[in-house]
Amino acid sequence: MCLAVPGRVESISTEGDLRLGRVNFGGIVKTVCLDYVPEIEVGDYTVVHVGFALSKLDQESAEKTLEIFRQMGMLQEELAGEEEAFARAAQMAPSACPDGSCDPA
């Protein structure tokens, strides 16, 4: 859960009370809250965790990290949508209670 993914800020906007950015993670673009990184500008790379930019990263490092995450298959997991999460859960067997008395089967 503490996985954080670096991406490039493509645009910045203010929506209501939030400063938001469109951040590109190697082709996948997400809207990210920039309130914790007031110094961030368009073109910067930022480390993002659950929709929040946590720190500014230099470009070389970001590209490097992205490539490795792609390698490790971790990017898909961090950015998985609801459908994917449920699909993954559906593949797992139902939980049983510890003593087996409530076997869901």
Next chain:
Amino acid sequence: MKYLTEFRNGEIAQRIAQQIHQITTRPWKIMEVCGGQTHSIIKNGIDQMLPSGIELVHGPGCPVCVTPLELIDRALAIAARPGVIFCSFGDMLRVPGTEGDLFQIKGAGGDVRVVYSPLDAVELAVKNPDKQVVFFGVGFETTAPANAMSVHLAKRRGLKNFSLLVSHVLVPPAIEAILQSPGNQIQGFLAAGHVCTVMGYWQYPPLATKFGVPIVVTGFEPLDLLEGIRRVVAQLESGRSEVENAYERAVTFEGNQAAQQLLNEVFAVTDRAWRGIGVIPQSGWKLSEAYRDFDAELRFDLTGIHTIESPLCHAGEVLIGTLKPDACPAFGKECTPRHPLGATMVSSEGACAAYYNYGRFLSAEDLAGAGSGLTDIAHG
């Protein structure tokens, strides 16, 4: 792409590993606190590149794993209520409670949603004024700024139908508890890089001094991990116990000041029970007085829940590093990712799941000739 190739280059990994071999004169036990790092270590076979005397002990840094069963049961009770939209990160869906899990609640008609960000849950509250929207706010310091912002926004927007079921835990008190535990054998730590992105690493020098242990802030990639291990071993071999930052591209000493400011406003430090470990004093966050109206545990009547922990599950020993996952009698037998007894077998950051998914349930003979993860680094 020269820099990139070098960074993933198996030769560089080998070189750092060789350096570790060269400087190592005796056995050392080093803990990586973060479950994300455990996964990277096992997946890439980094532990198998080290001198046989260097043991990586997997720490309790898996938020899903340390969330107490009582709280999972409360989540299930809230999620099963009519009129509730229960929001969670995806890796909580299959964590077994005493009876069932969130995925089963959804199957039985409960409105369980997986969100990418806690802000999505706030949006759901705005769009569904006739429903109670609850977000399951688990996590370490990395996730806390997101959860804090969701409650902050809900308060600022006057939302009466949003609340947080909070189970936030903190890394430094866990490190202290491990170092203070009788029989502790951990001699050095890899500090969790992304926790430090938020918190910086100003909390660590007193721990390094008090207990005489090196602490190195470490990232998640294979070369980051090897470099973190190399620096810890170098300190141990020369009798030093300092705090170093091996993840400079993402972490500063002070951390993210804006995030820490809101965390201090929204949360208050509290004693927390860690699943399998027990209560660690001052080891977590609860909502502060100013935000208590948004506490799901106060909003819903949660009496009458009976929690039963599986007697077969040894997750607590795994979480503090006294038992390797594959040494657990239930590992790969009664307990698999398809039939998990404990959360360490469910979460993508759980040590048991890491061992299972990356073939550590096989015998040494099975693995012989299969090649280690280093092959992936070298040729990937």
